[in-house]
Amino acid sequence: MVPIRNMLVPENKYGIKCPYAMTATRIIVHNTANDASAENEALYMARNNNEASFHVVIDDKEVIRCIPFTRNSWNAGDGNGVGNRQGIAIEICYSKSGGERFIQAEKNAAEYIAMLLKSYGWGIDKVTKHQDYSGKYCPHRTLDMGWQRFLDMVAAYMGEEAPRPVPTPVPSTKEIDAFYRVRTQKHGWLPEVCNLTDYAGWEDSPITDVAIGVSHGSVKYRVHVMGGDWLPWVTGYNINDIVNGYAGNGKVIDAIEVYFYTPDDIRPFKKAEYRVAPVGGGYYAFQYDSETTNGQDGYAGLFGKAIGKFQLTIE
Ligand SMILES: [Zn+2]
Known part of the structure; x- marks a missing residue:
């Protein structure tokens, strides 16, 4: 596991970034759609005054925690829905251009999420994606590369096999498949x-x-x-x-x-x-x-x- 450190948003920003107490019920995966490091994402998020925030940001080198898991974040685009009010938002860096840095960041995220699931006593079904809440195509590169593949990675770090979606048999009209x-x-x-x-x-x-x-x-x-x-x-x-x-x-x-x-x-x-x-x-x-x-x-x-x-x- 890469190092995990805190760069928590200052408390005078709580009103903007994480105004509500939260009992987490799920993990929400995002891609930054950017090519900045985790540190720069964390600095940018804490500095601006947008109601946009996340709990954790992960790149190829480290995991940075920005908001305590006992407070909400504005990540899921669902207003006061469960995404924004109950989700631990995790951003994966370098998704804009992809490549080795992104591949490694995604692995680090899978490993970290596996650890979180274990600490909460949760199963893989608690891993959700931004898209589930607002329809936004996020985590875009992770989705492009295969969501089930990502869940499989998390499950592998948990030492389990991810339940695979049951394929719906499509009755083929073809004589030979x-x-x-x-x-x-x-x-x-x-x-x-x-x-x-x-x-x-x-x-x-x-x-x-x-x-x-x-x-x-x-x-x-x-x-x-x-x-x-x-x-x-x-x-x-x-x-x-x-x-x-x-x-x-x-x-x-x-x-x-x-x-x-x-x-x-x-x-x-x-x-x-x-x-x-x-x-x-x-x-x-x-x-x-x-x-x-x-x-x-x-x-x-x-x-x-x-x-x-x-x-x-x-x-
Ligand atoms: Zn997102």
């Missing part, structure tokens, strides 16, 4: 994606491995290692099977090739439609491959460009 997951250099295996409802990947981290399955029929697929070769074809879908369950060897990939084999009971023939986007870039055109002549028989990707996103459907 494609399922896929990717592993990224920074974030490990990501959750499964079905068809084009989402994409697999994380915009800030290259993909290293891909696993693909289909509800009917079969696939074969392979990946190309950046600066290397095509790896062997695989046909399975199981991230615990390193031989035939996914394509990849943990190194960054720059191309993917997928074939779909239409089962005998389905005609006309279907094909795998898939595309990739390089890290930090937009999608290249869809690629179509099948065992029949309606495929382009190519691959998705550009040699030398690490892949950041992948999408697949069977059409």
